Amino acid sequence: MLFPQSQLLLRNINDLPGKLLLVEPMADTLAAELLRQDFDITVFCTDAAVANSWHKAQVHLAEHLQLPAASTFDGVVIFYPKSKEQLPELLAEIKPYITATTEVYLVGDNKGGIKSLPNQAEKLGLHAHKLDNAKHCLWFALSGLADVTLPTPQLKAFQWDVLGRPLTLFSRPGVFNHGRLDQGTALLLSQLGFLADVGSARVLDFACGAGVIGLYAKTLNAKLQLTASDICALSVAATNASLKHAGFDVRTVCQAGMPEGRYDHIVSNPPFHSGLKVDLAIAHEFFAKAKQSLSVNGSLTLVANSHLPYQEWLQAEFGNVKELARTNAFVVWQAIRRK
Ligand SMILES: C[S@@+](CC[C@H](N)C(=O)[O-])C[C@H]1O[C@@H](n2cnc3c(N)ncnc32)[C@H](O)[C@@H]1O
CATH class of the missing domain: 3.40.50.150 (Vaccinia Virus protein VP39)
Structure with missing residues (x-):
């Protein structure tokens, strides 16, 4: 079973580079689809059920929300979070792992807040560019993350x-x-x-x-x-x-x-x-x-x-x-x- 967000990701798979970080993906069969196409996948997620499903798929999992030290990724796909306020925190969390050439994409359900992404991005000094729209979901490219300063997430x-x-x-x-x-x-x-x-x-x-x-x-x-x-x-x-x-x-x-x-x-x-x-x-x-x-x-x-x-x-x-x-x-x- 593939959630619509994952289906939209697969529709845009040709954009994605091989060493990929998935942020807050869903618990579905996306891992199998990506592994079949030889992607090197790392998953960062805060939901134990999702982590468990990706763990079974044998991808790299950021245990205790720690990404492997000193690693960088060629591409990042962020699944738009349930709470809008969480997005700047997620961006700050992954920022140390991207370079100026890392491609950053966001995918989300139309009803889940992603429609406000262009405004939200602008307020953070970033630019979100809509690339695709299907399955009641949107697919964006995000630029500028390597150049902005974001507050460190903390309790x-x-x-x-x-x-x-x-x-x-x-x-x-x-x-x-x-x-x-x-x-x-x-x-x-x-x-x-x-x-x-x-x-x-x-x-x-x-x-x-x-x-x-x-x-x-x-x-x-x-x-x-x-x-x-x-x-x-x-x-x-x-x-x-x-x-x-x-x-x-x-x-x-x-x-x-x-x-x-x-x-x-x-x-x-x-x-x-x-x-x-x-x-x-x-x-x-x-x-x-x-x-x-x-x-x-x-x-x-x-x-x-x-x-x-x-x-x-x-x-x-x-x-x-x-x-x-x-x-x-x-x-x-x-x-x-x-x-
Ligand atoms: C209604 S909130 C209550 C939170 C807190 N006890 C309070 O009263 O403020 C429900 C909580 O359930 C957690 N949750 C959702 N699904 C869950 C599951 N399958 N197993 C355990 N916790 C879950 C959520 O993360 C959330 O923190």
Whole structure:
């Protein structure tokens, strides 16, 4: 299966030089197509599921977001990121690996923000030139990257007052809701008081983003043994920074879906998107795995948009589900593993 962005890349394959860096590609069969044509491919990506699929294809993968030192590429293709603010960061990240002759291309879905690329490029002192338009996607050449100065990407600290507790969260573009507290998450936090009385229980913050749920839980009870996981390497780095700054220990895991382990309590504002598309299968699988990973009498407490069918799914999986809080937009549910 090839996503439209990858199909557009293949339509323009004759433009591409042999030593190629792909930035934030999709999890599809593009690797096989490129390897068949003898490209030397390196992949830089922040999504663990995408990294895993390219890993299987045996290309060079930038582990821990580190590209091989002192390497340069003849061509770079950037898949336009989900968040527009992430583009300058991606450009800064790859800049040390390009030369004046490196060809830089961008591809993206018409609905994913790439239409604003010419303006965005101009503001950065770059020039984006549209070369192709098909499959509801656009293909651009970008010039000037070797000559501009871009700020070094780094985590930024944000101060929030959460239910009377001052929290410092670290984040950067690409991390969920960068710099802002989600309203659903705020509602979930208001229902986590029970964690103050569970001693050194094992707690999982699933799909942790910048780590706000885990950090708040630790401020309620510093003894908690906290694990935090997310599919996004930027989120995991942000969570590590948020917990470390507050002086708390955390085990972080970067992977798609539930991390291995046994937990006494799982808390989450679970995702319902894969990329730009709604994907309820993630939550469905999460509920089943959460039940298997919980100790007896352990709890799963989560918040979700009120229109999602989670109450029914939790009831089917756990045999019990309680509504803890509700607003017009969000509901907090809790299910207990009885046996
Ligand atoms: C709604 S956000 C919640 C973030 C954070 N817990 C908060 O409340 O601010 C959902 C998170 O799920 C992550 N995510 C998306 N798909 C995932 C998957 N398949 N497995 C694990 N995490 C995933 C996203 O990167 C994002 O950080």
